Amino acid sequence: MTPPRSNGTISLLTDFGQRDPFVGVMKAVILAACPDATLVDLTHEIEPQDVRAAAFWLERVVGFFAPGSVHLVVVDPGVGSARRALACAAGGQLLVGPDNGVLEPTLRKDPDALVVELTDHRLASIGRTFDGRDLFAPAAARLCAGAVPEELGATLQDWERLDLRRPKQRGASITGAVVVVDHFGNLISDIELDPEQQVARVTVQGQRVPWGRSYSDVALGQPVALLNSWGCVEVAVRQGSAAAYFAANSGTRIELLLGN
């Protein structure tokens, strides 16, 4: 497969929050090197160092971007350590980030994924606390300006895998867990279903939740389980917070029984 060429768009996904100008200065570095880049914030509110949540979202959103988009992911508990830095091509997209598993579920989907270790191109600056600015942003800018990953470092044959707890299936019974509590309090689980699959029942914190197709299938304030727009089983409360209703959070068990 020919690696994709940049289309000029760079997405940013970090745990930097928005209180400090950290994301803004990464954008300054990118625009200084690649003035025509189009920048899209995915989120900067990943919980600090939550590599799994960042990996979960990255895997699900890249397919909505035009081929040749660059995705700059900086959730990097190992900044300043010997952990490697990566530039990759996979699934028609370009990826830049630390070698800590955050890119790995996205890479896993493409058997022809190309991964290189970023070996130079560090911004001349003091300190070792901000590789987002000094290492990853310059690499993303180079990809955006037309470089292929091989120009940024030597090809790797293996990289860190992410230890994802995957749902367990036994017959028609699937046990998964909440991976994301979203802004609305919806409980997004790691159970992925085919849209045609029938669901007999979903149980959360010992309570049965009716299966539906949209939030409006139940009355205001009532819970519903459904297949959400990310292909995951989700438990919601119509115009309310399922996290509050069920006293649930990331890691809460979700049990599902397939069938009519």
Next chain:
Amino acid sequence: MTPPRSNGTISLLTDFGQRDPFVGVMKAVILAACPDATLVDLTHEIEPQDVRAAAFWLERVVGFFAPGSVHLVVVDPGVGSARRALACAAGGQLLVGPDNGVLEPTLRKDPDALVVELTDHRLASIGRTFDGRDLFAPAAARLCAGAVPEELGATLQDWERLDLRRPKQRGASITGAVVVVDHFGNLISDIELDPEQQVARVTVQGQRVPWGRSYSDVALGQPVALLNSWGCVEVAVRQGSAAAYFAANSGTRIELLLGN
């Protein structure tokens, strides 16, 4: 009136928050269809499902955009239900959003407003929980790329009205309410005045508040009422929070007496 053609700018106004990549993925969908779009975030911190607050701000901000801007509004408690989806031209601007009243105060100002029901152009995807991504963003991208609303669906003659509680005037006395508590704790009311009108007094939570022209008309920590830059009566505390000072919030009554 000829409906305006897009100038390439799209504003986004939602209650999605910024914790999840929901806004980012809408932008991905827009840019995949319309790579040269210029995207402007109005806010994504509307309280979940607060259609009134979104409508209040939309009505006040559109006039600051160049004619032909597209405004994508997704505050959509009825997602997945039978509520209609709209694309509109009004006041020289283009609007996209659910038919739940959120666009209606803006439409009301233009007797020649054009409203169509979005009937197709849904993104091929699973789930019914994210019309922002699957229905509204593609429509905004089409308008941005040059389509007129009529190309997106059939013209409607009526649409949902927003049940706005408007201020009540009896002689020189006006009773309104706080509609927005802003980031600084300022109390923005629904009382709109002409800049030339004289105000004798303003009362909040039983306390008289002096009338002024700017925050700096009073000492630090003191309250002042004034006509703010949105044309609304606002109660503020200089370099402090009026919401805290008056223990006020959205819905708190504001009483105003016209005259010298």
Next chain:
Amino acid sequence: MTPPRSNGTISLLTDFGQRDPFVGVMKAVILAACPDATLVDLTHEIEPQDVRAAAFWLERVVGFFAPGSVHLVVVDPGVGSARRALACAAGGQLLVGPDNGVLEPTLRKDPDALVVELTDHRLASIGRTFDGRDLFAPAAARLCAGAVPEELGATLQDWERLDLRRPKQRGASITGAVVVVDHFGNLISDIELDPEQQVARVTVQGQRVPWGRSYSDVALGQPVALLNSWGCVEVAVRQGSAAAYFAANSGTRIELLLGN
């Protein structure tokens, strides 16, 4: 020195928060006047009226932008008062903001800084509560579109200085203070060091903190002091919050002893 011409990029640094569409409407005003501007948010989460924090970050980030970038700074406790409004050229960058000291540390670094008082070009609008929209954004747009500061007003020879408490040095002993607690809980101090300087010890809240070069020099949950990527002494806890660990906040004293 010839003042720089705009490269088309405008950064925004405010205390407006993100709950209200205040930043979005400033962008609308800019884009209406200068449709090709590239907009970069530095942060809008400066604590309300915290001129010092805004000045601290502005001084440190401007150098990462390409020459000729415009920086629009609106932390403006004196809005509506007689405080002046400024447009400046300094260090190859263009600056717009209130004359309250927020631009001054950045101006101080360039002996050839050019400062003018914004005297006209106010947007025709009601109210005196939003100079960000009505005065500063139009000025930034004019600079972005190619105007030089002198076209926006009369040159000033002096302007408000910022009363910065600077660290005190006595022999090898330096006493500074935390100026920013960042999103991760890191304590960023006002002590700037040369990367070659040796540090014997750092003390915070009576506790000695080991000196290191990166967060990963200590075990998880342990504190470390280092020279961060802004050139400042910082106290951190590896994958934790130093603010919580030391019960520290903005203003907490940091003591440092130079030497081996």
